[in-house]
Amino acid sequence: MAAVTAAMVKELREKSGAGMMDCKKALGETDGNIEAAIDWLRTKGLAAAAKKSGRVAAEGLVAAATEGNKGSLIEVNAETDFVGRNADFQGFVSTLGGLVLQNGDDIEALKSLAYPGTGRTVEEQLTHNIATIGENMSIRRAATISVDSGVVVPYVHSAVVPGLGKIGVLVALESTGDAAKLADLGKQIAMHIAATSPQSLSTDDLDPEVVERERTVLVDQAKASGKTEEIAQKMVEGRIRKFYQEVVLLEQTFVIDNETKISKVVENAAKEVGAPVKLVGFRHFVLGAGIEKEQEDFAAEVAATLGS
Structure with missing residues (x-):
């Protein structure tokens, strides 16, 4: 019987999606033959995970x-x-x-x-x-x-x-x-x-990049409105305070x-x-926040099925 190595187990796991111990057992049952081991896992229902691994789970x-x-x-x-x-x-x-x-x-x-x-x-x-x-x-x-x-x-x-x-x-x-x-x-x-x-507990905890991005947008808006630099800066500071009240827990209104x-x-x-x-x-x-979900086009799916 061929010796089952860690590299063989790793390769089978990557190809089948099955667990480590299941892969080790499959290789033992098939004398180290990777393809035969995949078939062994499939007959046990353990390789099914691999076929599903590309689908969006949100x-x-x-x-x-x-x-x-x-x-x-x-x-x-x-x-x-x-x-x-x-x-x-x-x-x-x-x-x-x-x-x-x-x-x-x-x-x-x-x-x-x-x-x-x-x-x-x-x-x-x-x-x-x-x-x-x-x-x-x-x-x-x-x-x-x-x-x-x-x-x-x-x-x-x-x-x-x-x-x-x-x-x-x-x-x-x-x-x-x-x-x-x-x-x-x-x-x-x-x-x-x-x-x-809320995005953070306090203003000190808020990601500086988030604040800077918001400040940049507000400055551009103020300049586009034709305000002077001094007035624009005051407008931005006021709006940043309002932004904190929206995204910082301790600053939010109950x-x-x-x-x-x-x-x-x-x-x-x-x-x-x-x-x-x-x-x-x-x-x-x-749940699912930030996961890009697939948008199904039902009409296109039907057309593809009909071969049009």
């Missing part, structure tokens, strides 16, 4: 999980919204949320972890799911956040089951005050974040009362919870 689920003073988010994508209602897929995403919570948000490290109760790694379980459910899937991104003292509050919008939905938010509040009241505050802020999609800045909401909460409160961070995932 649906799926976001999971939010918390334990103690830390929380995690993970986004797992599939091709159709229907898969998000599949109990096996839901269980997979929920399990990954727990693994991220315990092990961190490095996706490559996550893929190498043992998937509970299967004898497979997370990556191998993903490949197995692709083959059995029949859609391309990907583990897109993960995030964690924690506090030394206080609470991390999760919120899932459009939840299909508890903790799983299309928008996930984590809010981290540092405080020694009443935990239940902190959790209520955190949920309100999380719902605000889900509604407004959607619940539509008048108080988030920074003031947090400050005012100290009286209610019995200790100073600091909003130290947030995490926010919107």
Whole structure:
């Protein structure tokens, strides 16, 4: 029997899309013959993932999980919204949320972890799911956040089951005050974040390139209006402040009362919870955000089918 090398396993994985252990077994069963191993995997339904790997996966689920003073988010994508209602897929995403919570948000490290109760790694379980459910899937991104003292509050919008939905938010509040009241505050802020999609916590955290790009557009607009340089600069500074109010969480107006800045909401909460409160961070995932989806042209598809 031919010796199965790591290079052979790697080549078979790239050609078949199957998991590492499945590839190793296939090579062992076929005396190291790559093509025969692919056929062996196909007969077992394990090479089906390769055929689906090029299809756009922009649906799926976001999971939010918390334990103690830390929380995690993970986004797992599939091709159709229907898969998000599949109990096996839901269980997979929920399990990954727990693994991220315990092990961190490095996706490559996550893929190498043992998937509970299967004898497979997370990556191998993903490949197995692709083959059995029949859609391309990907583990897109993960995030964690924690506090030394206080609470991390999760919120899932459009939840299909508890903790799983299309928008996930984590809010981290540092405080020694009443935990239940902190959790209520955190949920309100999380719902605000889900509604407004802030880009950063504070003005200092906002990407300088984003600010510069906005400033350039505003300067060009002011100059085009025929204003003097002095007036144009004043206009731009005023509009930059307004821009901050749109994209920076602490500068935004609270959607619940539509008048108080988030920074003031947090400050005012100290009286209610019995200790100073600091909003130290947030995490926010919107399912499929930034993924370029294929636009189907039904008329062209029909014409192609008819050969016209």
